[in-house]
């Protein structure tokens with residue numbers, strides 16, 4: 001497996017096993033808080049086991065793992081969120097959770113994948129995407145659930161509707177799938193929240209950047225970013241104009 005195929009394999013495997021764990025857990029009447037925490041660690045262990053098997057020399061930064069900062073010296077670092085949207089995960093039929101996988105080489109994304117098991121979607125940098133797609137007639141901006149006033153300004157300026165949902169991976173998948181045109185996240189995020197979604201959005205021909213239009217640097221000592229835009233490329237200038245007062 002090359003890195004793209006491995007990213008896809010990890011997202012698919014963790015995602016499908018999380019779906020089974022959830023459905024079995026709900027069927028057996030397990031408490032939702034217990035099931036949520038179980039899901040986080042369960043998916044983390046699957047990903048770590050597979051990376052240890054397939055890429056034993058690579059470093060890993062996982063939301064659910066201890067960070068001893070040895071990754072700072074490493075050229076290849078897998079940045080993973082084993083279960084993004086864990087607050088939504090433990091409920092029957094809930095769709096807003098995902099698995100994020102990304103490989104970072106020297107601060108840049110080299111490969112990645114996002115699986116959205118409840119939506120039966122798997123995107124990766126190994127996927128072939130259609131070359132072009134039009135901006136939809138009925139434009140939609142999607143945002144995080146709280147403090148979405150920046151997204152509201154953008155939606156108003158470009159004549160779009162506004163909606164929100166959980167999980168950055170789900171929101172990226174809605175833009176990739178064409179259900180939404182722009183995703184704006186105007187608050188701080190951890191690198192594991194955004195690396196996988198950015199990897200697959202770019203592979204699908206979308207633009208991903210910081211709120212001021214600049215590029216990200218990943219695998220920082222403090223692994224946070226200030227926000228995220230994933231946009232259809234034709235709308236990016238308008239979005240940046242609204243967000244940056246131009």
Ligand SMILES: [Mg+2]
Nearest residue numbers: 063081083084
């Ligand atoms: Mg998580």
